[in-house]
Amino acid sequence: xxxxxxxxxxxxxxxxxxxxxxxxxxxxxxxxxxxxxxxxxxxxxxxxxxxxxxxxxxxxxxxxxxxxxxxxxxxxxxxxxxxxxxxxxxxxxxxxxxxxxxxxxxxxxxxxxxxxxxxxxxxxxxxxxxxxxxxxxxxxxxxxxxxxxxxxxxxxxxxxxxxxxxxxxxxxxxxxxxxxxxxxxxxxxxxxxxxxxxxxxxxxxxxxxxxxxxxxxxxxxxxxxxxxxxxxxxxxxxxxxxxxxxxxxxxxxxxxxxxxxx
Amino acid sequence: xxxxxxxxxxxxxxxxxxxxxxxxxxxxxxxxxxxxxxxxxxxxxxxxxxxxxxxxxxxxxxxxxxxxxxxxxxxxxxxxxxxxxxxxxxxxxxxxxxxxxxxxxxxxxxxxxxxxxxxxxxxxxxxxxxxxxxxxxxxxxxxxxxxxxxxxxxxxxxxxxxxxxxxxxxxxxxxxxxxxxxxxxxxxxxxxxxxxxxxxxxxxxxxxxxxxxxxxxxxxxxxxxxxxxxxxxxxxxxxxxxxxxxxxxxxxxxxxxxxxxx
Numbered sequence: 001x002x003x004x005x006x007x008x009x010x011x012x013x014x015x016x017x018x019x020x021x022x023x024x025x026x027x028x029x030x031x032x033x034x035x036x037x038x039x040x041x042x043x044x045x046x047x048x049x050x051x052x053x054x055x056x057x058x059x060x061x062x063x064x065x066x067x068x069x070x071x072x073x074x075x076x077x078x079x080x081x082x083x084x085x086x087x088x089x090x091x092x093x094x095x096x097x098x099x100x101x102x103x104x105x106x107x108x109x110x111x112x113x114x115x116x117x118x119x120x121x122x123x124x125x126x127x128x129x130x131x132x133x134x135x136x137x138x139x140x141x142x143x144x145x146x147x148x149x150x151x152x153x154x155x156x157x158x159x160x161x162x163x164x165x166x167x168x169x170x171x172x173x174x175x176x177x178x179x180x181x182x183x184x185x186x187x188x189x190x191x192x193x194x195x196x197x198x199x200x201x202x203x204x205x206x207x208x209x210x211x212x213x214x215x216x217x218x219x220x221x222x223x224x225x226x227x228x229x230x231x232x233x234x235x236x237x238x239x240x241x242x243x244x245x246x247x248x249x250x251x252x253x254x255x256x257x258x259x260x261x262x
Numbered sequence: 263x264x265x266x267x268x269x270x271x272x273x274x275x276x277x278x279x280x281x282x283x284x285x286x287x288x289x290x291x292x293x294x295x296x297x298x299x300x301x302x303x304x305x306x307x308x309x310x311x312x313x314x315x316x317x318x319x320x321x322x323x324x325x326x327x328x329x330x331x332x333x334x335x336x337x338x339x340x341x342x343x344x345x346x347x348x349x350x351x352x353x354x355x356x357x358x359x360x361x362x363x364x365x366x367x368x369x370x371x372x373x374x375x376x377x378x379x380x381x382x383x384x385x386x387x388x389x390x391x392x393x394x395x396x397x398x399x400x401x402x403x404x405x406x407x408x409x410x411x412x413x414x415x416x417x418x419x420x421x422x423x424x425x426x427x428x429x430x431x432x433x434x435x436x437x438x439x440x441x442x443x444x445x446x447x448x449x450x451x452x453x454x455x456x457x458x459x460x461x462x463x464x465x466x467x468x469x470x471x472x473x474x475x476x477x478x479x480x481x482x483x484x485x486x487x488x489x490x491x492x493x494x495x496x497x498x499x500x501x502x503x504x505x506x507x508x509x510x511x512x513x514x515x516x517x518x519x520x521x522x523x524x
Contacts, residue, residue, distance in 0.1 A: 088476055089400035112402045119401040120394070128390050132382070138351035139381040140374045205475070213471040214350055 009033075010077045012126040014133065015063065021070030022249060024133060024144035027062035028085040028126075028206055029055035029151075030075040038082045038118065041106025052099035053079045055151040057228030057237075062149035064238035069245065071147075074130045081107065083122035086148070086205050089115065093202065094123070100157060130210055138214060145175065145249055146211040146218040151225040152196055161196055165189040166222035168197060170204040171212055175219045178248035186247065187240050189227075196222065217252060271295075272339045274388040276395065277325065283332030284511060286395060286406035289324035290347040290388075290468055291317035291413075292337040300344045300380065303368025314361035315341045317413040319490030319499075324411035326500035331507060333409075336392045343369065345384035348410075348467050351377065355464065356385070362419060392472055400476060407437065407511055408473040408480040413487040414458055423458055427451040428484035430459060432466040433474055437481040440510035448509065449502050451489075458484065479514060 013030075032054035034040045040048060047053065059075055066073035076085050081104055087094040095118060097107045137144045154161055165183060169176035176193060183191040197203045204220060211218035221241070228234045275292075294316035296302045302310060309315065321337055328335035338347050343366055349356040357380060359369045399406045416423055427445055431438035438455060445453040459465045466482060473480035483503070490496045 089397050090403060090405055090476070115401040116398060119397050124390070124394055124397055127393070128386075131390070132386055135351050135381050135386055136378060139377040141352060143352055209475040213467070213475065214352070 011035075011122050012129045013073075013075045013077050014129060015073040015075070016066050016070075017072050017133070019066070019070045019072050022142070022145050023066075023069045023071035023245065024137070024146050025062050025066040025069070025071050025073045026130060026146060026148040026206060026210075027055075027059050027073065027075040027150075028148065029080045030059035030062065031077050032079050033077060034079050034082060037121070038078075039106060041081055041104055043081070043102075043104065043106070047102055048079070050102070051151075051153040051225060052102050052104075053081050055080075056225045057223065057234055058149050058151045058225075060231055060234030061151075061223060061228055061238045061241070064235055065147070065149065065242055065245070068238060068242035071144075072133050074126075074133055076126060078122050083118045085123060085126050086203060088205055088209075089119040089123055091202065091205075094119075100153075127206075127209060130206075134210060134214065134216070143214065143216055146207065146216050147245065148206050148218075148220045150220065150222045151228060152222050154224050154226045156196070161224065163190055163192045163195045164224045164227055165191040166193075166195045166197070167191060168194050168199065168204065168220040168222060170199045170207040170218070170220075172218065174252045175217045175248060178251040179219055179221075179244060182244045182247040182251070183241075186244050189240075217249070219248075273297075273384050274391045275335075275337045275339050276391060277335040277337070278328050278332070279334050279395070281328070281332045281334050284404070284407050285328075285331045285333040285507065286399070286408050287324050287328040287331070287333050287335045288392060288408065288410040288468060288472075289317075289321050289335065289337040289412075290410065291342045292321035292324065293339050294341050295339055296341050296344060299383070300340075301368060303343055303366055305343070305364075305366065305368070309364055310341070312364070313413075313415040313487060314364050314366075315343050317342075318487045319485065319496055320411050320413045320487075322493055322496030323413075323485060323490055323500045323503070326497055327409070327411065327504055327507070330500060330504035333406075334395050336388075336395055338388060340384050345380045347385060347388050348465060350467055350471075351381040351385055353464065353467075356381075362415075389468075389471060392468075396472060396476065396478070405476065405478055408469065408478050409507060410468050410480075410482045412482065412484045413490060414484050416486050416488045418458070423486065425452055425454045425457045426486045426489060427453040428455075428457045428459070429453065430456050430461065430466065430482040430484060432461045432469040432480070432482075434480065436514045437479045437510060440513040441481055441483075441506060444506045444509040444513070445503075448506050451502075479511070481510075
């Protein structure tokens, strides 16, 4: 039976706004909802539940991680095929016409008016809400650590992927390196840096837009979706990763003192 | 007689939204307006018209530049002492308690609630509006060139400044270097790179937040305010700088082809 998961009926959903922990969790590909205003893009029901439409399991992990870390969660409420919130408006991938071996009929030959409509209806509100959550914490003197949660398909163009947990960084690798070290020490996951993608694949837009300008520690997590295929697996993954993130943050917070020691 | 200049009664003012040229002009310190909701911060009328409250002349130059370049203008409608839009919310300078040799009584001992109130009332709407203008152009496949326009005082802590036109860059120096070269060739201004400030002084927040994440060419202009002390001088400065900016953009647009040539 096809799986769906929705953060809600809005373009962006925020949970745990009053959380007091140091992390802020983001899930750009949380939902495979196709709002009526944009239609179903000519896609079959099967395509609309496939990994091209969303990151299956990512919302469940992100939501539970946010609870365990006492963190706010900002999640998308719209399929990435309508607008991929981890891509800037001038990127072909923002409203992609093809994903893996699927054509996206409703995204072929998009004119500037429709690109603008989706940008204004989805991209701008999502990133404004995320910016507002970050700014609230900055104004309170508590700069948040930004963690984006994604999932990836175990098979890509027919080729199996063996990596289970990918940790991706943009300009500042500090937290990503610490997460890899702690994941290797604390879990049995096959954990790799900058796999199955890296910043060179233009997959770190949210980090660049929201974390780097404020000098916030940040990391993008990619979990193979067969490992989070039901709520119990999502729960187990979040329970395993929460201490990894806490330990990684503690490790990078200690470093300046260690460096300063004689 | 004390000079004032206002972009309007809003926190942010946008002009020439439908402009078709490649530039987008920003003026974060356009106004010395103190909205009733925030009071006058205990400042004398003299302090509220001094350079600490705003960048005198910058709006006039920015507005005329926007016209000459067929560019949109996004300008602040609030004094930088209420919120300095070129600073992030966790910076002491965002709501500074002291500027040059002036105390700002209303900014002493600001609590987190008041810092948040100003952040939400001024910083977030300004930068959301600017982001929206940029995103509109990105969605249309016309990435804008971001130019921020500032002025600086000719005397700082009693010491005269001889630089007349400062050109400041952040991570990407390409446009700034081209502007300096063109200004030296086309004007008689004493033009210098990264004077009287540089990115190391944390004065490039707008560029970092709005231009760098999208890979947009960008530059910050600083004009000594005694050179733009009345509308005729503002007009003359804008008329001199518009061709400098156009020529600088043409120069950096040519470079990739030149590099690719054998």
